[in-house]
Amino acid sequence: xxxxxxxxxxxxxxxxxxxxxxxxxxxxxxxxxxxxxxxxxxxxxxxxxxxxxxxxxxxxxxxxxxxxxxxxxxxxxxxxxxxxxxxxxxxxxxxxxxxxxxxxxxxxxxxxxxxxxxxxxxxxxxxxxxxxxxxxxxxxxxxxxxxxxxxxxxxxxxxxxxxxxxxxxxxxxxxxxxxxxxxxxxxxxxxxxxxxxxxxxxxxxxxxxxxxxxxxxxxxxxxxxxxxxxxxxxxxxxxxxxxxxxxxxxxxxxxxxxxxxxxxxxxxxxxxxxxxxxxxxxxxxxxxxxxxxxxxxxxxxxxxxxxxxxxxxxxxxxxxxxxxxxxxxxxxxxxxxxxxxxxxxxxxxxxxxxxxxxxxxxxxxxxxxxxxxxxxxx
Amino acid sequence: xxxxxxxxxxxxxxxxxxxxxxxxxxxxxxxxxxxxxxxxxxxxxxxxxxxxxxxxxxxxxxxxxxxxxxxxxxxxxxxxxxxxxxxxxxxxxxxxxxxxxxxxxxxxxxxxxxxxxxxxxxxxxxxxxxxxxxxxxxxxxxxxxxxxxxxxxxxxxxxxxxxxxxxxxxxxxxxxxxxxxxxxxxxxxxxxxxxxxxxxxxxxxxxxxxxxxxxxxxxxxxxxxxxxxxxxxxxxxxxxxxxxxxxxxxxxxxxxxxxxxxxxxxxxxxxxxxxxxxxxxxxxxxxxxxxxxxxxxxxxxxxxxxxxxxxxxxxxxxxxxxxxxxxxxxxxxxxxxxxxxxxxxxxxxxxxxxxxxxxxxxxxxxxxxxxxxxxxxxxxxxxxxxxxxxxxxxxxxxxxxxxxxxxxxxxxxxxxxxxxxxxxxxxxxxxxxxxxxxxxxxxxxxxxxx
Numbered sequence: 001x002x003x004x005x006x007x008x009x010x011x012x013x014x015x016x017x018x019x020x021x022x023x024x025x026x027x028x029x030x031x032x033x034x035x036x037x038x039x040x041x042x043x044x045x046x047x048x049x050x051x052x053x054x055x056x057x058x059x060x061x062x063x064x065x066x067x068x069x070x071x072x073x074x075x076x077x078x079x080x081x082x083x084x085x086x087x088x089x090x091x092x093x094x095x096x097x098x099x100x101x102x103x104x105x106x107x108x109x110x111x112x113x114x115x116x117x118x119x120x121x122x123x124x125x126x127x128x129x130x131x132x133x134x135x136x137x138x139x140x141x142x143x144x145x146x147x148x149x150x151x152x153x154x155x156x157x158x159x160x161x162x163x164x165x166x167x168x169x170x171x172x173x174x175x176x177x178x179x180x181x182x183x184x185x186x187x188x189x190x191x192x193x194x195x196x197x198x199x200x201x202x203x204x205x206x207x208x209x210x211x212x213x214x215x216x217x218x219x220x221x222x223x224x225x226x227x228x229x230x231x232x233x234x235x236x237x238x239x240x241x242x243x244x245x246x247x248x249x250x251x252x253x254x255x256x257x258x259x260x261x262x263x264x265x266x267x268x269x270x271x272x273x274x275x276x277x278x279x280x281x282x283x284x285x286x287x288x289x290x291x292x293x294x295x296x297x298x299x300x301x302x303x304x305x306x307x308x309x310x311x312x313x314x315x316x317x318x319x320x321x322x323x324x325x326x327x328x329x330x331x332x333x334x335x336x337x338x339x340x341x342x343x344x345x346x347x348x349x350x351x352x353x354x355x356x357x358x359x360x361x362x363x364x365x366x367x368x369x370x371x372x373x374x375x376x377x378x
Numbered sequence: 379x380x381x382x383x384x385x386x387x388x389x390x391x392x393x394x395x396x397x398x399x400x401x402x403x404x405x406x407x408x409x410x411x412x413x414x415x416x417x418x419x420x421x422x423x424x425x426x427x428x429x430x431x432x433x434x435x436x437x438x439x440x441x442x443x444x445x446x447x448x449x450x451x452x453x454x455x456x457x458x459x460x461x462x463x464x465x466x467x468x469x470x471x472x473x474x475x476x477x478x479x480x481x482x483x484x485x486x487x488x489x490x491x492x493x494x495x496x497x498x499x500x501x502x503x504x505x506x507x508x509x510x511x512x513x514x515x516x517x518x519x520x521x522x523x524x525x526x527x528x529x530x531x532x533x534x535x536x537x538x539x540x541x542x543x544x545x546x547x548x549x550x551x552x553x554x555x556x557x558x559x560x561x562x563x564x565x566x567x568x569x570x571x572x573x574x575x576x577x578x579x580x581x582x583x584x585x586x587x588x589x590x591x592x593x594x595x596x597x598x599x600x601x602x603x604x605x606x607x608x609x610x611x612x613x614x615x616x617x618x619x620x621x622x623x624x625x626x627x628x629x630x631x632x633x634x635x636x637x638x639x640x641x642x643x644x645x646x647x648x649x650x651x652x653x654x655x656x657x658x659x660x661x662x663x664x665x666x667x668x669x670x671x672x673x674x675x676x677x678x679x680x681x682x683x684x685x686x687x688x689x690x691x692x693x694x695x696x697x698x699x700x701x702x703x704x705x706x707x708x709x710x711x712x713x714x715x716x717x718x719x720x721x722x723x724x725x726x727x728x729x730x731x732x733x734x735x736x737x738x739x740x741x742x743x744x745x746x747x748x749x750x751x752x753x754x755x756x757x758x759x760x761x762x763x764x765x766x767x768x769x770x771x772x773x774x775x776x777x778x779x780x781x782x783x784x785x786x787x788x789x790x791x792x793x794x795x796x797x798x799x800x801x802x803x804x805x806x807x808x809x810x811x812x813x814x815x816x817x818x819x820x821x822x823x824x825x826x827x828x
Binding site for chain 2: 036037038039210211212213245247248300301302303304305306307311314356357359360361363364365366367368369370371
């Protein structure tokens with residue numbers, strides 16, 4: 001009849017049990033119900049999408065670099081056009097990996113060095129003059145990557161002959177070619193590091209740390225995904241050039257691929273499709289859908305109680321509408337902004353609806369906290 | 379001290395032990411808060427704050443906010459020791475409550491709970507036994523106090539649980555198992571129990587158990603026969619919530635608070651044991667004296683406590699005065715022991731414009747912290763307050779009579795998101811008040827229950 005001691009005993013016992021439950025361990029076997037198993041989702045996303053997509057991108061970049069070297073060795077119209085084509089191919093392929101803003105890519109901030117536009121022409125000229133300038137700082141973002149190359153191979157002259165002449169100039173030419181080498185080498189170093197980190201320890205971390213708290217791989221992945229869709233597809237490719245974001249201030253010079261002009265649509269289409277495919281867990285290797293955000297949401301039973309439609313169906317339907325709106329555009333967004341801007345704004349509007357579903361409905365259903373901060377209007 | 383015939387007395391030990399652990403818990407909470415850097419990130423870094431309606435004068439003191447927390451921590455420590463008890467309890471009540479009311483974004487029911495307990499402690503004789511004050515002042519030292527002093531504390535804790543349970547008697551919680559249906563699968567990778575959360579019936583079990591637990595635990599703790607097992611349930615329940623949800627110190631505060639239901643003998647054992655370790659004299663540990671208020675003081679106190687409990691009984695039901703769904707409008711939601719009832723997430727994009735053609739889509743990050751933005755986007759009164767911050771800011775920037783509109787989108791307990799504020803409302807013109815907010819959209823769904 002010693003209540004005091006018995007209480008102590010009961011509390012100690014229960015605390016021990018709870019402590020055991022609360023201990024985070026990763027050795028526990030995965031639950032049988034694989035549909036809600038985040039390990040399965042993360043493994044599929046890593047092995048079937050992220051790593052193969054990087055593996056597809058790397059050779060395209062290498063080809064581009066090889067073509068750039070060929071151009072440097074012998075600048076003429078042929079080598080230029082081959083370089084340019086390889087640049088288009090690599091830039092397009094890049095759209096399929098930019099969305100993986102998680103782990104090594106997030107840590108290196110690779111997107112910032114690869115695809116910040118509009119590029120800064122004055123800055124590029126300054127950087128050419130000073131080969132010692134640091135390419136690893138924020139102020140250098142808009143002077144390198146695909147947009148800088150866009151200017152360097154499409155924008156430095158009106159004709160191919162003029163562009164070739166720009167590089168064959170006796171004093172300045174070699175410096176200009178050296179700058180191309182610097183920035184393409186930098187791109188290569190960054191992607192090599194990202195892939196190496198994935199193949200090193202990060203894949204294990206990504207697929208075994210299955211929590212959803214702030215900083216967890218899945219939390220970071222979802223945040224990065226939504227951020228990419230919101231800021232780099234919706235805003236960057238449509239909202240900002242069309243003025244939909246900046247209170248109607250149209251900025252046709254802020255389109256992606258501004259100097260090449262006719263590739264902005266294919267870049268946007270590729271990026272959007274990559275985001276859609278990632279949502280559906282579509283394997284880059286086999287083309288079939290597997291575990292991903294869609295299956296996870298379906299397993300969680302996320303649906304609109306009013307219509308009974310699943311959240312993933314609703315999101316996919318909205319993706320389709322946005323896709324259709326993009327398909328209706330002409331290849332050259334620079335022209336579209338000037339002559340058909342209402343259609344550009346419409347894409348933004350439809351994407352905005354998808355953003356809300358991804359950012360609010362999807363993350364809420366997944367119980368993931370959005371930790372990145374908005375900078376709409378920037 | 380005068381003795382009053384009619385007043386029943388009880389051991390002073392439970393209240394003394396409660397004073398010590400409660401004070402220590404708050405002290406630790408403040409230290410933890412400081413250590414986590416939250417004083418700076420929550421009360422110094424933000425540019426704007428969300429005060430409570432009518433209490434707008436309560437706001438952080440800039441860099442001096444640290445002083446507030448120092449005062450709070452010192453008072454908590456003094457309360458635990460029972461040193462200058464009246465000053466400590468009054469100081470703790472005011473400093474803690476002030477901190478709690480500085481910004482709505484950080485509102486937590488357990489802060490409100492702590493505030494009210496501090497308020498009660500100001501008037502309760504928790505310092506008459508096993509305290510520094512009683513050690514110094516033999517006229518104060520007593521080991522028996524009026525029964526109502528202890529009962530009122532137990533009643534208050536009981537009310538908290540009961541109302542928390544009552545709030546769970548609603549169709550979302552019991553029939554849809556929301557929001558646990560969303561929150562539990564997120565934890566399906568926990569060792570030992572994680573696999574359970576893959577089963578769709580588990581959230582129902584947790585919901586029903588949680589509801590029954592809250593409703594019944596006050597009675598089970600009060601009854602000596604069930605007390606031990608009830609306390610076991612307290613440990614399991616709050617332990618589980620501590621593992622599953624990021625709710626900080628609250629589970630531990632409740633675990634120690636529930637000890638107040640244990641008998642005088644139980645608490646006497648704790649004190650005797652500590653007394654033995656500290657080699658305190660028997661005259662201090664067993665004074666054999668009764669603490670009593672003068673009849674007038676006692677009458678006033680009982681009247682005051684009576685009023686307090688009436689207020690407590692009515693507050694949670696004030697939402698009946700408002701039309702619309704409580705979870706959607708949140709009118710009358712706070713200060714009612716509604717905990718963990720909603721998974722609510724949202725998105726709010728503001729546009730400010732004037733008649734002369736100025737127009738800007740607001741970047742919330744320029745004005746608010748991520749936490750403030752998150753809270754603001756789902757709570758109508760905060761949306762309104764923010765709209766007024768924007769109105770005043772853009773007025774300063776030269777906008778002529780700025781109009782503020784919001785494109786809002788909110789999901790509640792897994793329902794598809796929809797606008798929370800009518801998009802045609804110029805929020806710059808709407809005034810905050812306790813009246814129903816007509817610019818909140820209708821919920822178009824029904825959640826039945828409390």
